Amino acid sequence: MPIRFMRSTFGVLLAAAALQASGQDFPNRTITMVMPYAAGGPGDTITRVFAGAMQKHLGQQIVVDNTAGASGSIGTAKVARSKPDGYNLLMIHVSHATNVAMYKSLPYHPVDDFDPIGRATSGPMVIVTRNDFPAKNLNEFVAYVKANGPKVSLAHAGVGSASHLCGLMMMNALNVKLNEIPYKGTGPALTDLMGGQVDILCDQTSGTVPSVKSGKIKAYAAAGKARLPQLPEVPAITDAGVEGFDINISFGLYAPKGTPKPVLAQLTAALQKSVGDQEVRQRLESMGISAVSVDQASPEALRAHLKNEIDTLGGLLVKAGVKAN
Numbered sequence: 001m002p003i004r005f006m007r008s009t010f011g012v013l014l015a016a017a018a019l020q021a022s023g024q025d026f027p028n029r030t031i032t033m034v035m036p037y038a039a040g041g042p043g044d045t046i047t048r049v050f051a052g053a054m055q056k057h058l059g060q061q062i063v064v065d066n067t068a069g070a071s072g073s074i075g076t077a078k079v080a081r082s083k084p085d086g087y088n089l090l091m092i093h094v095s096h097a098t099n100v101a102m103y104k105s106l107p108y109h110p111v112d113d114f115d116p117i118g119r120a121t122s123g124p125m126v127i128v129t130r131n132d133f134p135a136k137n138l139n140e141f142v143a144y145v146k147a148n149g150p151k152v153s154l155a156h157a158g159v160g161s162a163s164h165l166c167g168l169m170m171m172n173a174l175n176v177k178l179n180e181i182p183y184k185g186t187g188p189a190l191t192d193l194m195g196g197q198v199d200i201l202c203d204q205t206s207g208t209v210p211s212v213k214s215g216k217i218k219a220y221a222a223a224g225k226a227r228l229p230q231l232p233e234v235p236a237i238t239d240a241g242v243e244g245f246d247i248n249i250s251f252g253l254y255a256p257k258g259t260p261k262p263v264l265a266q267l268t269a270a271l272q273k274s275v276g277d278q279e280v281r282q283r284l285e286s287m288g289i290s291a292v293s294v295d296q297a298s299p300e301a302l303r304a305h306l307k308n309e310i311d312t313l314g315g316l317l318v319k320a321g322v323k324a325n
């Protein structure tokens with residue numbers, strides 16, 4: 001092959017690499033946003049809100065890829081090993097912090113293998129049951145769960161998931177062991193709850209408020225100290241004297257480690273515009289979820305939030321003797 005041709009080909013490749021590293025041509029094709037829980041759940045709902053908003057600001061389609069299983073670690077590993085070019089993103093919450101404490105052999109590290117783009121949302125959880133659960137109010141719910149323990153089934157999205165953490169807090173607070181039924185997300189869990197195949201689920205409001213309002217499931221308590229504006233008639237769990245509940249679930253957006261900084265900056269800018277979108281804020285608020293403030297939709301804020309969750313919630317699971325494998 002003539003030297004001249006080789007030089008020109010090498011030159012073209014060099015220029016293309018430089019262009020990609022500079023992010024000048026980003027994005028020039030569809031972006032994939034992995035949601036490591038099943039479709040139809042609270043995480044999926046939140047991910048689709050941001051995929052829709054960010055694609056407007058980036059001018060490129062964003063497709064949501066629900067790669068579920070193993071408490072979100074399968075989808076997370078998929079992004080960790082993907083090309084760090086800005087076209088493979090991960091939307092995830094507390095399980096990014098808890099999985100490192102849960103799994104002995106996790107195929108990634110939540111900090112070392114990812115570049116944070118920014119926080120997206122925060123939101124409360126609510127304790128819901130199948131429609132014919134035999135309790136007229138929160139006090140009767142607590143009494144029934146305490147009296148029937150292992151005969152009561154508790155659905156969740158896998159060890160270390162938000163729904164599992166909330167379930168753990170409930171079991172610790174009521175000093176009872178329930179029959180845990182894991183799913184690939186609380187979307188499928190909710191389907192079984194509506195069908196009466198499982199008794200209790202503690203889930204994020206973005207997955208449950210519509211089903212409570214439509215009467216398909218019953219809500220007994222907000223899983224924290226405050227009532228939910230969207231379900232004002234539902235008491236806070238602390239109203240029944242149950243302590244130890246203080247859970248709020250926050251989603252954040254990550255790219256694989258080594259993504260070019262100009263590309264990360266564009267992704268953070270699109271996320272910040274999205275959290276500022278009134279349409280996004282109102283859509284989330286209707287589900288009881290808050291978009292974070294623009295300054296929280298930053299790599300620094302997400303990095304600090306993740307460290308705090310690794311130190312606190314990971315510790316809760318270790319103290320509870322919970323392991324995934």
Ligand code: MLT
Pocket residue numbers: 037038040041042043044093095156157160161162163164184185186187
């Ligand atoms: C969980 O942690 O419970 C998940 O967010 C549920 C889901 O999004 O499917």
